[in-house]
Amino acid sequence: MVAPNDKGKGLLASLDWFTIVIYVALLGLGWMSVCGASYEFDQGLNFFDFGTRSGMQIVWIVTSFLLGLLILSIDERFFDSFSYIIYLGLIVLLAATPYIAHSIKGSLSWIKVGPFSIQPAEFAKFATALCVAKYMSHNDYNISRWFNFVVTCLLFLLPMVLIVMQRETGSALVYSAFFLMLYREGMPGSVLFAGVSAVLFFVVGVRFDDVPFWGIQPISSGRFWVMFLILVFVLGLLRVYTRRLAPFLLILFYGIGLTLAALFFSKYVLPFDITWIQLAILLFTSAYLIWLAVKYRSSRYVYIALFALGGLTLHYSANYVLDNVMEPHQQTRIRVLLGMEDDPRGAGYNVIQAKIAIGSGGLRGKGFLNGTQTKLKYVPEQDTDFIFCTVGEEEGFLGCAIVLGLFLALILRLIHLAERQPYAFGRIYGYSVMSIFLFHVFINVGMVLGLTPVIGIPLPFFSYGGSSLWGFTILLFIFLRMDAGRNRFTHK
């Protein structure tokens, strides 16, 4: 398994040091943030004490380095050959986890190994990525074949379901990041677009259902925005997928015009629920598009009409299902996921405190260990899911920009590396790694900034915890190992 000696030199030379520098820089900044977040004003400086989280994080960092070295020393063909076995092993572990786990805050995702608790869900990511990459790199694989596509999806939906059963919905949602990779591998863009739209309609519709729009009581913000977005997306799809300008202009003129007219009438004359007008506009538009499809014999108009009708159906059924079909505890879980509940002290406490922490940082921040919001535990989960608050409060805008810049550099670099892989296996795995990192950064930083739902997933290399740090390290270093071996076959 260990790479032969004559490859040692070549390995070091072909290793992507750029990514490793970013990795080390993120770990360093991450450790500082954990120090800041776990430091207590009334206890002295004791960052290296293994009884503290900052001390333990050093242990995780050092072991991660060792883990990285270990992975680099494995022959890259190992991952190709053993991907199904690794996947199976982790699926078994995931399935078993709820039964052997000890419950932490209602989560059944942690199992005890000696003195440590580990979270198998964090390790299932690289296993799933390997397995999907392996399956998709078979020579007879074709993503446009339904069978292949469905099996691919099942490969990452299976761990997703198992993790939901561990009551870790947030970690489970990470697997939807694989769609980004699928897009690169030829999944029609419209599928990705439909998927993203569906999530958007669902989140916006449910999250802002109870908020009046523009202060007009009868109008639900959630419904207004969903309708408006559907209309805008329909217009966008018409421009991209059809060539005739007249239908586009007609819908633009009447759709937007009528919506605005109704809105101003409702605001200044007589308040009424204009979403009925919007609904009528969308139904007429759909009917018009179907008529166009018949007239021009073009199925594209039908798909766009189906998109509009599908969006409407999703929106109405989501609210209906949430309010009338789901059990109260299920409703709660959805609401918690969307950040509508789980704040013991009133609406949005967590997100407000997180915003206060970041907002109080200013340009340069309050300085290392000088943050009050995070130190004094105003921010929940400040050294895990909300760790970015510490960066914002102590290092300010500049610190945040540096951290986000590093993440962006990492993601773009991973795309670059993935593209230079000689085989589909490496490329697919690389895109999976990139997608997972992007999803984590997008959701984690977004929720801290109050832009995305509060989904409890860690910020890679920052959040305290051995499992997630090991998980991300393995995920990244397997890809670095594959990348380092990219010239092996072409040169020989």
Added chain:
Amino acid sequence: MENDRQYSGRKYVLGGIAVVIILVYLLRLFTLQLTSDDFKRSADSNAFLKRIQFPARGAIRDREGKLLVYNQPAYDIMVVISEMVNVDTLDLCQSLGINKDWFDRRMVEIMDRSRNPGYSKYTQQLFMSQLSAEEFSSFQEKLFRFPGFYIQKRNIRQYAYPNAAHVLGDVGEVSPSDIEADDYYQSGDYIGKQGVERSYERQLRGEKGVEILLRDARGRIKGNYQDGKFDRQPVPGKNLTLSLDLELQQLGERLMQHKLGSIVAIEPSTGEILCLVSSPTYDPRLMVGRQRGKNHQMLNADPHLPLLNRAINGTYPPGSTFKTSQALTFLEEGIITPQTAYPCSHGFHYHGMKVGCHGHGSPLPLIPAIGTSCNGYFCWGLYHMLSNRKRYDNIQEAMTTWKDYMVSMGFGYQLGVDLPGEKRGMIPNADFYDKHLGRTWSPLSVISISIGQGEVTLTPLQIANLGATIANRGYYITPHIVKEVQGEPLDTTYSTKHYTKVSRRNYEYVVEGMRRAVTGGTCRTANNPWYEVCGKTGTAQNRGHDHSVFMGFAPKDNPQIAVAVYVENGGWGATFGVPIGALIMEKFINGHLSAASEARAESIEKKVIFYGSTKR
């Protein structure tokens, strides 16, 4: 492999998504961190708990060093509304001995910003004030059951003696207008409300300290911010020494029992007030603690107005004590000489004007006229002054001259005593009569002011100050009650001599007249073998029974004390005024009362004047 090439352009879409996400987040960070400092303020108010440390209020002593007012610890219950979760209010009410209604009402009051301007749901608000040590210790055991409730130690005032309530005054919670006037105060603070407590508030209160603590999300204190670098220690208030003589004050209050009125005694050489009695009085201890409001209401409802400080807030006709000021004015203006004699046939009779007088020899020169308190003499004097067209062009000019003399003696305006709410009394001037009587008024229209009646009113303090001025033969020092402020020089107002418009020589004649009143006139009962008393009675007419007034000083040479006694509806000056004044002087000069005087004091103390129960 064909897919690879076909879709490789999509890397730009994916990279673009990443770039857009990061850019949106940077924009969001920019607005959060750089466009407003609201978040910074929120973070500060979250994290910094400013714990006020209250300084000890200054103690108050009498001129002999006897401790009159000091501090005792009491405990306030504070509440942080945002931290009140799952509080069993019934249990709380039971533990504090209050009912649910009171609790609900208090909560509404606390959260009402119009009544509680400093309200914030994140800071401590006063819930209930001044628990005693026993109440506190029983509540403290249960405190853990009531999150959001805190105990704050405060000092409350304690009074060693039940005397001098009007002088000492009291402290109470600041009103919204106090907070508005001086941002030193916060809701729930205490401020001097009356008496010395109010007029020396700045000296007594000290300077609040502040401790800046770090507070975590659960309200737990995590130590001092920057190791206390920004903390300030409280500066204790300054102690006051009053010029008041406690024993004299106690005697005065004793003598005035069952009577309405006032006694003011001044040390002429310094202007220090030795006693300032206003009757009825009350026990200052009623104004402490949570019973303050109830007791205050009760006293406020009393028809005899015990809360009114008659010594400086009561304005009365001075009656015949005022004649001394007239004699001085006429002498100085050359209207009379000590030898000038006026006839008095049971009073002043002229052009149908009639001012009665009691029987005595006639005509009388000045000194016996003062001694017997002849009304006729002073009416003639004023008549001749106001109708003197050689000195004054018209009656207005004469009247203005007269008024200037009166004002120079401390009448008609506040003297400037260091107690709140002093009244100025009334000295009419020419304009006043022009307005009220028309331009045609004559000396006869105003003749009664010469005997301290009519429009003239003085406060008992002004009458006592008149005595001090005569004792000093021509000047007074603004009367004051505080002799010494710890570590601070006394206001120079209280050491400056104010000379009247009358020369020392003319004062000697009036002194002789006042001595004559004691040796062979209206004040004979004030005579004693130990020192020479000078005095002047007054019997002031009013709508009811006459007021009994006395003004005097002793000894005649090197006077130690000047005193004014005013007993409402007490009848003749000699009935109450003279004996009370004599006892006060004896007590102060001899340090004790003789056996005979003690017996007299006891009989006066027991005398009751019946006033009825109508509001006065």
